[in-house]
Amino acid sequence: MPQPDAASAEMEREQLHVDRVYERLEATRARARAYEAEGHRRAQFGHEGGLVERDSIVYQAAVWLQRLDAEEEGLVFGRLDFEDGEIQYIGRLGVRDEDYNPLTVDWRAPAAAVFYQATPVDRRDVVRRRTIKSAGRRVTRLDDDLLAPESPAANGLTVIGDGALMAALTRKRGTVMHDIVATIQREQDLAVRSPGDGATLITGGPGTGKTAVALHRAAYLLFNERRRFESGGVLIVGPSRVFTAYVEQVLPSLGEHTAALRSLGELLDGVHASRHDPAPLAAIKGSISMLPILERAVRSAPPGVPDSFRTTYQGNVVQLDRRALDRVRSIVLGRGTPGGGPQPNAQRAHAATALLEAAWERLPRELRDRRRTERAHFDRELRDRTEFDLFIEQWWPYRSPAEVLRGLADGATLRALAGPDLADGQIAALEASWRRDEDAAPDWSVEDVPLLAELDQLLGPVPAEEREPEDPFADAGVMEVSSWVDRNPAARRDATRETYAHVIVDEGQDLSPMQWRVLGRLGRRASWTVVGDPVQSSWPDPEESRLAMELALGDQRRYRHELRTNYRNSAEIYEYAARFAKRAMPDVELPEAVRKTGFPPEEFDDLDAAVRAALGAVEGTVGVITTLAAFDAVSARLAASLEAEPRLVVLTDLDAKGLEYDAAVVLDPDAIAGESPAGLRTLYVALTRATQRLYVVSPD
Numbered sequence: 001m002p003q004p005d006a007a008s009a010e011m012e013r014e015q016l017h018v019d020r021v022y023e024r025l026e027a028t029r030a031r032a033r034a035y036e037a038e039g040h041r042r043a044q045f046g047h048e049g050g051l052v053e054r055d056s057i058v059y060q061a062a063v064w065l066q067r068l069d070a071e072e073e074g075l076v077f078g079r080l081d082f083e084d085g086e087i088q089y090i091g092r093l094g095v096r097d098e099d100y101n102p103l104t105v106d107w108r109a110p111a112a113a114v115f116y117q118a119t120p121v122d123r124r125d126v127v128r129r130r131t132i133k134s135a136g137r138r139v140t141r142l143d144d145d146l147l148a149p150e151s152p153a154a155n156g157l158t159v160i161g162d163g164a165l166m167a168a169l170t171r172k173r174g175t176v177m178h179d180i181v182a183t184i185q186r187e188q189d190l191a192v193r194s195p196g197d198g199a200t201l202i203t204g205g206p207g208t209g210k211t212a213v214a215l216h217r218a219a220y221l222l223f224n225e226r227r228r229f230e231s232g233g234v235l236i237v238g239p240s241r242v243f244t245a246y247v248e249q250v251l252p253s254l255g256e257h258t259a260a261l262r263s264l265g266e267l268l269d270g271v272h273a274s275r276h277d278p279a280p281l282a283a284i285k286g287s288i289s290m291l292p293i294l295e296r297a298v299r300s301a302p303p304g305v306p307d308s309f310r311t312t313y314q315g316n317v318v319q320l321d322r323r324a325l326d327r328v329r330s331i332v333l334g335r336g337t338p339g340g341g342p343q344p345n346a347q348r349a350h351a352a353t354a355l356l357e358a359a360w361e362r363l364p365r366e367l368r369d370r371r372r373t374e375r376a377h378f379d380r381e382l383r384d385r386t387e388f389d390l391f392i393e394q395w396w397p398y399r400s401p402a403e404v405l406r407g408l409a410d411g412a413t414l415r416a417l418a419g420p421d422l423a424d425g426q427i428a429a430l431e432a433s434w435r436r437d438e439d440a441a442p443d444w445s446v447e448d449v450p451l452l453a454e455l456d457q458l459l460g461p462v463p464a465e466e467r468e469p470e471d472p473f474a475d476a477g478v479m480e481v482s483s484w485v486d487r488n489p490a491a492r493r494d495a496t497r498e499t500y501a502h503v504i505v506d507e508g509q510d511l512s513p514m515q516w517r518v519l520g521r522l523g524r525r526a527s528w529t530v531v532g533d534p535v536q537s538s539w540p541d542p543e544e545s546r547l548a549m550e551l552a553l554g555d556q557r558r559y560r561h562e563l564r565t566n567y568r569n570s571a572e573i574y575e576y577a578a579r580f581a582k583r584a585m586p587d588v589e590l591p592e593a594v595r596k597t598g599f600p601p602e603e604f605d606d607l608d609a610a611v612r613a614a615l616g617a618v619e620g621t622v623g624v625i626t627t628l629a630a631f632d633a634v635s636a637r638l639a640a641s642l643e644a645e646p647r648l649v650v651l652t653d654l655d656a657k658g659l660e661y662d663a664a665v666v667l668d669p670d671a672i673a674g675e676s677p678a679g680l681r682t683l684y685v686a687l688t689r690a691t692q693r694l695y696v697v698s699p700d
């Protein structure tokens with residue numbers, strides 16, 4: 001063991017290098033700012049090209065600066081000493097000296113892989129791997145791994161510290177996730193660096209770093225194939241808004257700002273759902289058997305449209321009754337294919353033509369036979385009548401997904417559309433979930449979003465000329481309000497693209513078939529990364545969810561990775577939780593938790609006592625996890641503590657997905673296990689949220 005002064009001397013030596021890297025970073029930033037200023041100067045040239053050029057230069061400079069602004073702390077976090085005496089530093093960014101020699105290698109560059117992947121067995125000429133921890137720009141700690149103690153090159157190398165990973169894992173948790181760039185483990189790194197094509201499927205138990213890997217992978221892909229992924233777009237989908245809020249700092253801390261992060265309740269523009277339906281209802285809405293019902297809803301006459309058409313032509317009365325009108329509608333919409341076929345919102349003009357054709361057929365034969373030009377005259381005359389236009393508008397209204405879905409709140413309509421596809425109880429549950437007062441604002445659940453997205457696809461967009469202009473700049477002919485760069489990041493965050501170049505799905509095991517359809521469309525040209533754990537699935541039948549995923553991913557090549565170490569839970573906590581996983585899925589292989597704390601989970605029968613114990617035991621966050629049914633009551637009961645302790649939160653077992661707390665209080669495990677068909681797996685999720693201490697409360 002080296003003396004403390006040996007460690008200080010080593011730290012001082014590393015500090016010299018770190019200082020030099022920051023100096024060079026400052027110089028690069030100054031260049032980026034000069035470039036930006038140059039862009040602004042171009043605009044003064046006065047011609048239109050000057051503006052475009054300015055926007056482009058300013059934009060590129062802004063992106064450059066954003067990347068240089070990756071988290072300052074720990075800019076240099078790794079060092080490798082090789083067999084031949086070469087030294088290589090690893091950093092959040094690649095930084096070079098004046099002669100273009102690397103001072104740090106970007107962690108995502110191929111050359112940095114060895115930092116994460118070298119082991120004593122496969123050491124790739126590495127003798128010592130050093131992790132450098134800093135506070136701000138100051139080096140505070142070194143942790144070394146000597147991979148080749150017997151190598152002559154190891155002589156004279158000081159070895160310090162006892163494991164960067166353990167230090168990282170035992171830190172107290174805050175309200176947001178941190179990047180793990182300095183301590184990514186070998187099996188994780190192999191998943192991060194999986195090829196950018198095809199579909200990378202990463203499985204692993206709770207706490208194995210799946211979310212962390214997914215986010216670092218986004219940064220890796222953007223770094224290595226920037227043109228393709230930045231222009232095509234990277235979408236990251238997480239289970240809830242609580243979850244996206246928890247992870248949203250990770251990519252910016254790695255200097256990446258362009259990936260879109262969305263929760264499952266936000267996959268359709270303009271909808272921000274965070275409320276979940278109870279499990280049985282969620283199972284109905286998520287099932288693929290909703291699809292034919294939505295298709296029929298879109299193809300049938302909207303409620304309240306006129307049920308007859310009457311006009312006169314040259315003294316003849318022409319009348320089409322409801323059946324005739326329905327026939328015209330079905331001719332226009334054709335039979336279609338599942339999820340395809342003509343979109344009614346795009347078919348109004350076609351519908352008018354088909355209606356004229358049907359009306360023409362009702363005229364007396366002599367008139368129709370008289371002259372070939374008669375038909376053209378008939379069409380022109382009817383189209384010129386305001387009443388015809390009005391009829392078309394009423395009979396073929398442009399419909400929004402929300403209108404159609406709300407229309408299904410009428411039990412009789414839903415029953416007629418569902419036919420044998422839904423049982424009476426299911427119809428009643430759906431009807432109750434969508435029924436609202438006429439002018440109440442919609443309150444969509446997360447499970448409604450894929451239905452709305454499906455309807456959006458089935459209905460098609462309202463033609464541009466019929467839409468209100470949305471873009472305040474579109475009609476004004478003015479471009480000079482602010483630069484394109486100023487406006488664009490916000491615009492990009494707010495609108496979902498039609499397709500993405502890469503889609504990353506976290507907690508993939510939980511997606512319903514209907515949710516997979518939405519993602520399948522957004523990712524129809526994408527390569528994929530899907531991370532998940534079937535044992536944590538809240539979907540009644542994990543196999544059905546898996547098949548829906550396979551359909552969405554199509555026949556692209558698969559790259560599979562499995563993560564086997566649980567870095568979150570203490571061994572004591574995980575041992576307790578794993579019993580439930582074994583009960584739910586006896587044959588499944590579970591990860592190993594390696595960190596012992598000496599604190600086994602504690603059982604309580606009183607919630608307040610458990611919460612007090614948790615708050616007293618840890619300095620960091622405490623999560624109280626309850627069923628959806630008990631959530632409001634528990635929040636009310638703990639209101640005073642919640643007010644006094646910002647580090648305390650109450651959340652439902654579904655919202656707990658993907659999150660972690662230093663201490664978790666799991667309330668009423670039997671109720672959690674009994675709340676849904678996936679109950680035991682949901683309980684397993686709840687029990688695996690704690691990093692340090694677990695309290696299980698079974699009320700009397």
Ligand SMILES: Nc1ncnc2c1ncn2[C@@H]1O[C@H](COP(=O)(O)OP(=O)(O)OP(=O)(O)O)[C@@H](O)[C@H]1O
Pocket residue numbers: 165168169178180183184185188204205206207208209210211212213533536567568657658659660688
């Ligand atoms: N290599 C690592 N170095 C430091 N911390 C790590 C490492 N791998 C994982 N962790 C930490 O372990 C915790 C669990 O990681 P993460 O949330 O990514 O796991 P997960 O597999 O997504 O879990 P779950 O399936 O339960 O949601 C996080 O705090 C993460 O920062």
